[in-house]
Amino acid sequence: MKRLSLAALVAAACSVGCVSLQWNRSSLHQPIDESRTTHFQIGASSMTEALYGLGAPLYVWELPRGHVALAWGWFDSRTLSVQLSIPTKSPADPSFQFSQIDNRLRGYVLAFDQEDQLVFVKRGYLAEIADELRRRPSFDVERAEEVLRNEAD
Amino acid sequence: MIQLTRLAVCTLALACFSSCFVSRETTNVPLSAELVDQLEPGRTTATEVAEILGAPSEVVQLGFRSAWRYDHVRAKRAGFSVIVVTLIDTDARTDRVWVFFDENDLLTNVGSTFQAGGSQYQMPWQSRDYPESVAASKPNDESADTASIPAGSGGSAAR
Structure with a gap:
């Protein structure tokens, strides 16, 4: 009788979701195929070449000293999961927002100077790279003292 | 006869407990490669870009320079469910155009990618079909000014 009740319970749980x-x-x-990024040369490649080779970036933002960062990325995942509750939310949001960098996206960030020449290439998760690039530099006490001395003089 | 009845009942039960669905989500209208083709770096102004492509989705200030983004997103989702097993596949791709202006609002660079049309309804075990999307050759300054954008999905180019 207990077995029958348990079986009925499991069947009910499964059938109602x-x-x-x-x-x-x-x-x-x-x-993006990695081979498309290997021919870029720091100090030699231009933004035009990068746009031609990689297409339009996903994100563009300003860096210090008038530099510009362009980011290309993608995301692809497969997950197998067991849910023990009624799913009220989709497991994967199909929509994509340009307004903020999706932390699942990995790819490339290329930075260009004011002359549109390539300064550096970084590969990884775009959100992490963006955080790293946007992080404020640590406060330089010696430099600050030097500036204050110069102003005092 | 009994076996046939059982098979019919099982099939009917399976049919009742299974379901499938497809859905599509789009953002903004598709971008036109022909319109993007009209943009000429070094000649086209920001005002003319706005007349040709309309209002951008985003404007990014880059010091005294600026960049505008145009985009179209298409996400396709297909799913299949049998009693307690659910398979879901989502494929989202975009058309994107970035235009870059100098301090005088003169167009300096255009980057475009047209991939939204390639998004597919699939099941999770099927392999993704990605069209060849990026021009392989490296342009010099002259050829960059005349590089064309492949029509249809999966094209990208810069000028």
Whole structure:
């Protein structure tokens, strides 16, 4: 009798959607072949070449000293999950927002100087690279004292 | 006869407990490669870009320079569910155009990517089909001014 009750409970849980097994794949944007970035040369390659080779970036933002960062990225994942509750929210948001950098996106960030020449190339998660680039430099006490001395003179 | 009835009942039950769905989500209208083709770095002004492409989705100030973004997002989702097993696949791709201006609002660079049309309804085990999207050759200054944008999905170019 107990077994029958347990079986009925499991069957009821499964049939009403309390227990579900999900195989989910989600992808954003087309991946960039690494070979397309290898021919870029720091100090020699231009923004025009980068735009030609990689297409339009996902994000563009300003860096210190008049430099500009351009970011290309993509996201592709497969997940297998067991849910023990009624799913009220989609496991993967299909929408994409340009307003903020999606922390799932990995790819390339290329920086250019005021002459549009390539300064550096970074590869990894775009949000992490952006955070690193936007981080304020640590306060330089010696430099500050020097500036104050010069102003006093 | 009994076996046939059982098979029919099982099939009917499976049919009742299974479902499938597809959905599509788009943001903004598709971008036109022909319109982007009209932009000429060194000649076209910001005002003319606005007349050709309309209002941008985003304006980024880059010191005295600026960049405008135009985009179109298309996400396709397909799913299949049998009793407790659910398979979901989501493929989101974008058309993007970035135009860069100097301090005099004169167009300096254009970067474009057209991939939204390539998004697909698939199941998770199927391999993604990505079209060849990026021009392979490296332009010099002259050829960069005349590089054309492949029509249709999966094209990208810069001028």
